[in-house]
Amino acid sequence: MQEETYRIGSWRVTRIPEITLEFAPAALIPAWDDGVLGAEAEPVIRPTRAARRDRLSVPVQSWLVQDSTCRILIDTGIGNGRQRAFPAFANLMTDYLERLVAAGAAPEEVDYVFCTHLHTDHVGWNTREEGGRWVPTFPRARYVWGRVEGTTARQARFEKGPAAGVFGDSIAPVITAGLVDEIDPGPFEPIDSVTFHATPGHSPGHLSISIRSGGEEAFFGGDVLHNQVQVLRPEWNSVFCETAELARTSRLWALSYAADRNVLFFGSHLGGSSVGRVRRSGEQFTWIHERGACEWHL
Numbered sequence: 001m002q003e004e005t006y007r008i009g010s011w012r013v014t015r016i017p018e019i020t021l022e023f024a025p026a027a028l029i030p031a032w033d034d035g036v037l038g039a040e041a042e043p044v045i046r047p048t049r050a051a052r053r054d055r056l057s058v059p060v061q062s063w064l065v066q067d068s069t070c071r072i073l074i075d076t077g078i079g080n081g082r083q084r085a086f087p088a089f090a091n092l093m094t095d096y097l098e099r100l101v102a103a104g105a106a107p108e109e110v111d112y113v114f115c116t117h118l119h120t121d122h123v124g125w126n127t128r129e130e131g132g133r134w135v136p137t138f139p140r141a142r143y144v145w146g147r148v149e150g151t152t153a154r155q156a157r158f159e160k161g162p163a164a165g166v167f168g169d170s171i172a173p174v175i176t177a178g179l180v181d182e183i184d185p186g187p188f189e190p191i192d193s194v195t196f197h198a199t200p201g202h203s204p205g206h207l208s209i210s211i212r213s214g215g216e217e218a219f220f221g222g223d224v225l226h227n228q229v230q231v232l233r234p235e236w237n238s239v240f241c242e243t244a245e246l247a248r249t250s251r252l253w254a255l256s257y258a259a260d261r262n263v264l265f266f267g268s269h270l271g272g273s274s275v276g277r278v279r280r281s282g283e284q285f286t287w288i289h290e291r292g293a294c295e296w297h298l
């Protein structure tokens with residue numbers, strides 16, 4: 001199996017794909033208007049188009065970050081066999097876990113699971129079904145997410161609708177197993193090269209994550225961006241962003257951080273490779289796509 005891999009000092013980052021959706025641009029980003037985008041937008045958007053050119057490619061995936069002593073999984077996709085209101089997320093049966101093993105991490109070898117937020121497409125593989133019960137997929141891992149996000153999820157479990165099911169099958173089982181650490185933004189004490197950043201708006205306690213090594217920095221922006229057009233137009237929210245003004249503020253902060261520190265930016269749902277660098281010119285930002293080396297795994 002062949003996956004794209006990126007080097008950040010001593011860390012190796014590998015994409016773990018789950019599924020890829022397709023959206024009409026305005027269905028994903030309601031403000032999308034080709035008429036206001038200049039010619040400079042086309043090289044940014046082109047790699048994100050689906051085979052049907054009037055659709056955007058929107059992957060759902062995880063990032064495996066590993067060095068010789070530690071394996072971190074960032075976000076855990078949708079999961080297999082879920083009852084979900086959104087048809088594309090219901091009753092999946094993918095080979096996600098086989099892909100993870102091929103990239104170098106058997107489930108019992110994962111040390112940390114970081115969830116940028118607790119939406120249904122970021123927590124699914126927290127658990128798997130065994131004998132009619134949902135059990136932790138990664139039994140040796142510490143599962144880490146934001147304290148605000150955890151509080152919100154516990155409140156939402158009492159509501160009717162999709163959030164209730166997500167809490168029951170993907171969040172409660174790992175809390176009950178004693179595997180969860182809910183944290184505040186800031187340096188992550190167990191690994192001194194990891195920092196969590198508050199980027200609320202898409203969800204109330206959304207966190208972005210930076211990981212440094214050897215003078216380089218990776219930035220995992222979660223759902224701060226859904227398509228690279230938002231680098232050009234940071235005021236354009238996705239249809240999934242819960243609090244519009246806060247989502248815009250966090251996006252602008254993340255773009256400034258990424259440009260000023262020349263980080264390698266990894267998105268959850270960005271088309272193309274989902275990876276690139278943010279450049280600033282005056283008041284504007286743009287995006288330079290990067291694609292990792294394809295490495296063969298067993």
Ligand SMILES: [Zn+2]
Pocket residue numbers: 119121122223268269
């Ligand atoms: Zn998402």
